[in-house]
Amino acid sequence: MATVVVPALLRKLTDGADRVTVSGRNIGLVIEDLERQFPGFGEYLLQNGELKPSIAVSIDGDMGTGGLLDKVKENSEIFFVPAIGGGL
Amino acid sequence: MAAKPFKVIGTRPIRHDGVDKVTGRAKYGADYSLPDMLHGKMLRSPHAHARIKSIKCDKALALPGVKAVITSADLPDLPDKMEMAGEAPVNLAHLSQNLLARNKVLYDGHAIAAVAATSAHIAEEAVRLIEVEYEVLPPVMTVEDAMKTGATILNPKLRNKEEGDKETNVASHIQFKRGEVEDGFKAADYVVEREFKTAMVHQGYLEPHNALAVYNADGKSTIWTSTQGSFAVRALAAAVCGIPETTLKVVPAEIGGGFGGKLTVYLDPIALALSKKTGKPVKMIMSRADVLKATGPTSGSTIRCKMGCTKDGKITAAQVWMAYEAGAYPGSPVGAGAMVIIAPYDIPHMIIDAYDVLVNRPKTAAYRAPGATNAAMASETVINELAEKCGIDQIEFRLLNAAKEGTAQTAGPPFKKIGYVECLEALKNSPHYKSKLEGPNRGRGVAGGFWFNVGMNSSAVVNVNGDGTASLVIGSVDVGGTRAAQAMVAAEVLGIKAEDVRPSVGDTESIGYTDMTGGSRTAVTTGAAVFAAAEDAVKQLKERAAKLLEKKPEEIAYEDGSFYAASDPSKKLTFKEVVAKFARTGGPVSGQASVNLRAVGPSFAATLIDVEVDPDTGKVKVLRATCAQDVGKALHPSYVEGQMQGGTAQGIGWALNEEYVYDDRGNLRNFGLLDYRMPTCLDLPEIETILVEVPAPGHPIGSRGVGEVNIVPPPAAVANAIANAVGVRMNVLPMSPPRLLKAIINKRSGSDTQIAAAGR
Amino acid sequence: MAKKTVVETTINGETVEFLCEPRESLLEVLRDELELTGSKEGCLTGDCGACTVVVDGRPTCSCLVLAVEANGKKIDTIEGLARPEGLHVLQQKFLEHAALQCGICTPGVLMSAKALLDRTPNPTEAEIRYALAGNLCRCTGYDKIVRAVVDAAKTLSSARAA
Amino acid sequence: MHAINYESPSTLDQAVKFMAAHGEKARAMSGGSDLIIQMRAAVRRPEYVVDLKKIPELRQISFSVQHGLKLGAAVPAIEIHENADMRKYYPGLTEAAHLIGSLQIQSRASVGGNLCNGSPAADTIPALIAVGAKCRVLGPKGERIVAAEDFCTGPGRTVLAPDEILVEFQIPGPAPHSSDAYQRFIPRNEMDIAVVGVGASITLDLGEDRCTAARIGLGAVGPTPIFAKEASAALVGKKLDAGTIEKAAQAAIAASSPIDDMRGTAEFRRHLVGVLTRRVVTLAAERARMATSR
Numbered sequence A: 001m002a003t004v005v006v007p008a009l010l011r012k013l014t015d016g017a018d019r020v021t022v023s024g025r026n027i028g029l030v031i032e033d034l035e036r037q038f039p040g041f042g043e044y045l046l047q048n049g050e051l052k053p054s055i056a057v058s059i060d061g062d063m064g065t066g067g068l069l070d071k072v073k074e075n076s077e078i079f080f081v082p083a084i085g086g087g088l
Numbered sequence B: 001m002a003a004k005p006f007k008v009i010g011t012r013p014i015r016h017d018g019v020d021k022v023t024g025r026a027k028y029g030a031d032y033s034l035p036d037m038l039h040g041k042m043l044r045s046p047h048a049h050a051r052i053k054s055i056k057c058d059k060a061l062a063l064p065g066v067k068a069v070i071t072s073a074d075l076p077d078l079p080d081k082m083e084m085a086g087e088a089p090v091n092l093a094h095l096s097q098n099l100l101a102r103n104k105v106l107y108d109g110h111a112i113a114a115v116a117a118t119s120a121h122i123a124e125e126a127v128r129l130i131e132v133e134y135e136v137l138p139p140v141m142t143v144e145d146a147m148k149t150g151a152t153i154l155n156p157k158l159r160n161k162e163e164g165d166k167e168t169n170v171a172s173h174i175q176f177k178r179g180e181v182e183d184g185f186k187a188a189d190y191v192v193e194r195e196f197k198t199a200m201v202h203q204g205y206l207e208p209h210n211a212l213a214v215y216n217a218d219g220k221s222t223i224w225t226s227t228q229g230s231f232a233v234r235a236l237a238a239a240v241c242g243i244p245e246t247t248l249k250v251v252p253a254e255i256g257g258g259f260g261g262k263l264t265v266y267l268d269p270i271a272l273a274l275s276k277k278t279g280k281p282v283k284m285i286m287s288r289a290d291v292l293k294a295t296g297p298t299s300g301s302t303i304r305c306k307m308g309c310t311k312d313g314k315i316t317a318a319q320v321w322m323a324y325e326a327g328a329y330p331g332s333p334v335g336a337g338a339m340v341i342i343a344p345y346d347i348p349h350m351i352i353d354a355y356d357v358l359v360n361r362p363k364t365a366a367y368r369a370p371g372a373t374n375a376a377m378a379s380e381t382v383i384n385e386l387a388e389k390c391g392i393d394q395i396e397f398r399l400l401n402a403a404k405e406g407t408a409q410t411a412g413p414p415f416k417k418i419g420y421v422e423c424l425e426a427l428k429n430s431p432h433y434k435s436k437l438e439g440p441n442r443g444r445g446v447a448g449g450f451w452f453n454v455g456m457n458s459s460a461v462v463n464v465n466g467d468g469t470a471s472l473v474i475g476s477v478d479v480g481g482t483r484a485a486q487a488m489v490a491a492e493v494l495g496i497k498a499e500d501v502r503p504s505v506g507d508t509e510s511i512g513y514t515d516m517t518g519g520s521r522t523a524v525t526t527g528a529a530v531f532a533a534a535e536d537a538v539k540q541l542k543e544r545a546a547k548l549l550e551k552k553p554e555e556i557a558y559e560d561g562s563f564y565a566a567s568d569p570s571k572k573l574t575f576k577e578v579v580a581k582f583a584r585t586g587g588p589v590s591g592q593a594s595v596n597l598r599a600v601g602p603s604f605a606a607t608l609i610d611v612e613v614d615p616d617t618g619k620v621k622v623l624r625a626t627c628a629q630d631v632g633k634a635l636h637p638s639y640v641e642g643q644m645q646g647g648t649a650q651g652i653g654w655a656l657n658e659e660y661v662y663d664d665r666g667n668l669r670n671f672g673l674l675d676y677r678m679p680t681c682l683d684l685p686e687i688e689t690i691l692v693e694v695p696a697p698g699h700p701i702g703s704r705g706v707g708e709v710n711i712v713p714p715p716a717a718v719a720n721a722i723a724n725a726v727g728v729r730m731n732v733l734p735m736s737p738p739r740l741l742k743a744i745i746n747k748r749s750g751s752d753t754q755i756a757a758a759g760r
Numbered sequence C: 001m002a003k004k005t006v007v008e009t010t011i012n013g014e015t016v017e018f019l020c021e022p023r024e025s026l027l028e029v030l031r032d033e034l035e036l037t038g039s040k041e042g043c044l045t046g047d048c049g050a051c052t053v054v055v056d057g058r059p060t061c062s063c064l065v066l067a068v069e070a071n072g073k074k075i076d077t078i079e080g081l082a083r084p085e086g087l088h089v090l091q092q093k094f095l096e097h098a099a100l101q102c103g104i105c106t107p108g109v110l111m112s113a114k115a116l117l118d119r120t121p122n123p124t125e126a127e128i129r130y131a132l133a134g135n136l137c138r139c140t141g142y143d144k145i146v147r148a149v150v151d152a153a154k155t156l157s158s159a160r161a162a
Numbered sequence D: 001m002h003a004i005n006y007e008s009p010s011t012l013d014q015a016v017k018f019m020a021a022h023g024e025k026a027r028a029m030s031g032g033s034d035l036i037i038q039m040r041a042a043v044r045r046p047e048y049v050v051d052l053k054k055i056p057e058l059r060q061i062s063f064s065v066q067h068g069l070k071l072g073a074a075v076p077a078i079e080i081h082e083n084a085d086m087r088k089y090y091p092g093l094t095e096a097a098h099l100i101g102s103l104q105i106q107s108r109a110s111v112g113g114n115l116c117n118g119s120p121a122a123d124t125i126p127a128l129i130a131v132g133a134k135c136r137v138l139g140p141k142g143e144r145i146v147a148a149e150d151f152c153t154g155p156g157r158t159v160l161a162p163d164e165i166l167v168e169f170q171i172p173g174p175a176p177h178s179s180d181a182y183q184r185f186i187p188r189n190e191m192d193i194a195v196v197g198v199g200a201s202i203t204l205d206l207g208e209d210r211c212t213a214a215r216i217g218l219g220a221v222g223p224t225p226i227f228a229k230e231a232s233a234a235l236v237g238k239k240l241d242a243g244t245i246e247k248a249a250q251a252a253i254a255a256s257s258p259i260d261d262m263r264g265t266a267e268f269r270r271h272l273v274g275v276l277t278r279r280v281v282t283l284a285a286e287r288a289r290m291a292t293s294r
Helices: A027-037 A041-045 B018-022 B058-062 B092-099 B120-127 B143-147 B181-186 B230-241 B268-278 B288-294 B334-340 B372-390 B394-401 B420-428 B482-494 B522-549 B575-580 B637-656 B714-726 B737-748 C026-033 C089-096 C106-119 C125-131 C143-161 D012-025 D035-040 D077-082 D084-089 D091-097 D111-116 D124-130 D229-233 D242-255 D266-290
Strands: A002-005 A019-022 A055-059 A077-082 B038-044 B050-056 B066-071 B082-085 B088-091 B111-117 B131-136 B170-178 B190-198 B210-215 B221-225 B248-252 B282-285 B301-309 B315-327 B349-358 B442-451 B456-464 B470-474 B501-505 B556-559 B562-565 B568-574 B589-597 B603-614 B619-630 B687-692 C005-011 C014-020 C052-055 C058-061 C074-076 D005-007 D026-029 D048-051 D061-064 D068-072 D134-139 D142-147 D152-154 D165-171 D178-185 D196-205 D210-219
Touching: A002 A027, A019 A027, A027 A041, A077 B334, B018 C089, B018 C106, B038 B120, B038 B268, B038 B288, B050 B111, B058 B066, B058 B120, B066 B120, B066 B268, B082 B092, B082 B230, B088 B092, B092 B230, B092 B268, B111 B120, B111 B268, B143 B301, B143 B315, B143 B349, B170 B334, B181 B301, B181 B315, B181 B349, B190 B372, B210 B268, B221 B230, B221 B268, B230 B248, B230 B268, B268 B282, B301 B372, B315 B334, B315 B372, B334 B349, B334 B372, B334 B442, B372 B394, B372 B442, B372 B714, B394 B420, B394 B442, B420 B442, B420 B603, B420 B619, B420 B687, B442 B714, B456 B482, B456 B522, B470 B482, B470 B522, B482 B501, B482 B522, B482 B637, B522 B556, B522 B562, B522 B568, B522 B575, B522 B589, B562 B575, B568 B575, B603 B637, B603 B714, B619 B637, B619 B714, B619 B737, B637 B687, B637 B714, B637 C143, B714 B737, B737 D266, C014 C026, C052 C106, C058 C106, C089 C106, C089 C143, C106 C125, C106 C143, C125 C143, D012 D026, D012 D048, D012 D134, D012 D165, D026 D035, D061 D084, D068 D084, D077 D084, D077 D091, D084 D091, D091 D111, D091 D124, D091 D178, D091 D196, D091 D266, D111 D124, D111 D165, D124 D178, D124 D196, D124 D210, D178 D266, D196 D266, D210 D229, D210 D242, D210 D266, D229 D242, D242 D266
Parallel strands: A002 A077, B038 B282, B221 B248, B315 B349, B470 B501, B619 B687, C005 C074, D005 D048, D026 D048
Antiparallel strands: A002 A019, A055 A077, B038 B111, B050 B131, B066 B111, B082 B088, B170 B349, B190 B301, B210 B221, B210 B282, B301 B315, B442 B603, B456 B470, B456 B589, B556 B562, B562 B568, B603 B619, C005 C014, C052 C058, C052 C074, D061 D068, D068 D165, D134 D142, D134 D165, D178 D196, D196 D210
């Protein structure tokens, strides 16, 4: 099972838990599992079927592509963080 | 590759575009013209907040020489949500409304209409003839006023999801939390809490925004413009004008400074719309007043910062509340500010609340390490107060708490290899820090800074010529010498001289997609693309060499400028010998690469500043400045030093005299370069630089972004130096003479030295 | 509307005649009529120095000169700084010292520096900084610019000595 | 910019006749470093711009210790600074002229233009007041002489009638052991408008070690530059010790009526009037002491 570190303002969905374990071999499936366990997660992370432009994903310390197909390993550590663009 | 000693990288060749720039031949956006060209000018709002009741253009249209007038009615009404335009997330409705106001004007200088005429003078006169009827609304100028309950609302569509879906001026709230902050403060021997106010400031690029657009009868169009991102202009201008993105070609001209302010569009879509309406090329150049009133500033802010430490100097907790001015539309860099404010330190317990707040000021744009400089003004001065309480040297205190590999970043992920400790050590061992500072009213201050740097997408093409030289095409606009750096990367891989690579910046139809020059990404990501493109060329050349040597390609090695087979090292072919025969070995050799770089080394800096304060006037003289920065691996050290010196200079300007001054009606008072006071040659000392090189993991050369982090420490370093000089703690930017004098007088009279941000 | 006037002037050593409206600035005519776009527009209020040219031996903001005033004047612009034999020493030193980044202020800075060195062959650093105070540069922090001018002055005076 | 007509008379007579004919619609220009900016901003929209730089009387500096100084209204600031007599005998007025903008501006801007622009913050006006400059004004009705301190009537307004031009400044020759000084406060070190400017001229009796004459001018602390009479009087007949100078400084503060604006608060400006008056009187007195009896 991979671990998702829960963004501070979403801990209301996980009754305070800052880390939760999820299953799924890529980010899309991980988010599906999060939504299943903690309804509301999906709405925060997704916009018409894609990751919101304002959100970036870090998997084991590397930034993701921003796509839902980024691979997730067993016991990966996943962070959802605000995207830092070039500043548009 | 990174293991081998570099031959070209790290040297200081003359930049390839240098001669054009010292002879006046380099063509910047405003230098382009076309036959039968019209000139465009904008009408802008004299009110900070008003409803537009009517716009009458007939008098303007009647003026001889006037060809067209457009308003927001001539542009499509775009969806009010974040979308990807090209690769950049943007709210197109807000973007479009910022270019030509719809129904409401939201700041002094908000564009309302545009005129195209046969001369710029006629267009200006025509603008004066457009009649607009306003219903003036009360302006909301500060985050405090905007966040009050019952505050005047700028955008009724904006809702507060956290508190029962009410109307609000707060566009977003972000929170970061680690541990239990109250426990952290309980464990502290000393706690310092301060409130800071920082003024809105502008990037101050010397070249005003410009655009030359031509819309052809076949529906294809072209824009020549000074931008940090030609592909961003293509995406945004096409979206605003409602044309297919790829029918527009954007040609990036030389650019006269950007610092983040030329990532978005202001004139490009307007010039295009005017060209579409008139059927003629239209050129637009902004006045300096319009640049200051309606483009780019970065957020003013209010920041409350509370930190605690043990008496032996270990920081136990940090609590931060920060609200940034977004300007007229959402999008201040407060999220970035929140993620950098305490990032340089390993702090077990923290909570940060960050708010993006609408006010009747121009829509803010990125400015060099967006959001980080105001944030560091707060955290890095509080840290000095803690160091004083502990009686620990200001550099030692930072070393005690400095983030290292493995330290959790604010948003959670751990740092990989970083060089903050190395920067602090370098500063500690610098001649500057070891020198004595003598004389009355003189003081010395240190501050640190952190910036992420971004990766994103870049493309590069390396074409090898038969004479052993090569041409390089990249999509990254060159604002400060990156073209030379990229040519050096190609030369390094190809094993030829930097002078033998001719680099050029391609337009949107001559190079693959490349993100903007920003986020300190160009030397890093485009560098990686150039590296890969050159390796691709070398791979092809090995195949050619294999044919000539009658060996298998996989046998061929390329070292020190010659190809040979491992099985027979005696038979060598030079680079020149191989490329000379390319026609007979399989045709031209062209290496190509497009990369999406994700593992990007963040950068840290530490800056040391000496000042002298005139206690009679509150005027500060900067005596000496030294910046130490982790640059990973410097490609062209002279231009890396230049970035560090430039960022330090901008930081000193921000510290002392730069600020937007609005009157109570919300009108900008200082909309020229006389009263928006950027440092002149006489306001700055020699700026010493120390290049710290901690190679970035996962990068072929080890480069880190070098463009931004250097602006972060100076304001806090100056504030710390002032405190050291005259014993007053400034909590406001800029620390202009009247404000500092007031603080000094308050101190003399024994009253609180924490002065109000009010007054100039 | 006022009718256009013929102006005769000397630009970079060449006699030049042009036609202009009285409201046109020297900068406009240089850039738009004569296609000498090396002089840049930065502010049109004389505060940035990007449009600096040398008029009768003195650095001047060409944005604050009416083109008609140029009649009978001797004007030097960045386009005239290099000679067929090669770059002016100032230009060479700016390249060697990496004294430019975006380059938009560079033509104005070079013309101010040229005017300084023509009158003051061996300036102190303070004199150099004063002479360049009217030329804003936002990229460099001025450090490398000052080094380049110092070096150029040295080179020129040793050349004179030889 | 709106369409304009350009005239450049080469004699005083032509200039006076032209202004008489077009006064209301015409605006005189010397350096143009204010007027061109104002026309671009549509603050002033004259039909005729009358360039006075080609009139010899407006371009001359003539000086003798006996007869004093005649300074043409259109002499560019840089020529004033390059003039050895100006630097020696009127160092305060010279440094004031040398503070107008950058060298690029000083190659055009003139003291006459600086005065006629009527800015309360103009650097040369307090210096002109300090040296007791008289302004020679010419119009269709002939010539009149106006004291520098009486020239400005409000921000951007002067005593000049639309059909009059300022020809030159007449400044008395320097008395033995007299000199002047001008300083301003700006946030940067160049390229700024004075937040406060103070000019002073001081004449000393070295034998008696006292001040025999003094004039103090203040800039940017009222709707017009100010001749601080009481402050000046506070010095006359006294030994210029700290106490005396402080009295003058306080009188200068009392004479000023500054406002809050983007360049500084009234409170800050009043404080600076005191600081600069002390510094400028001290500097002028030092110079006067050095000035050998001529």
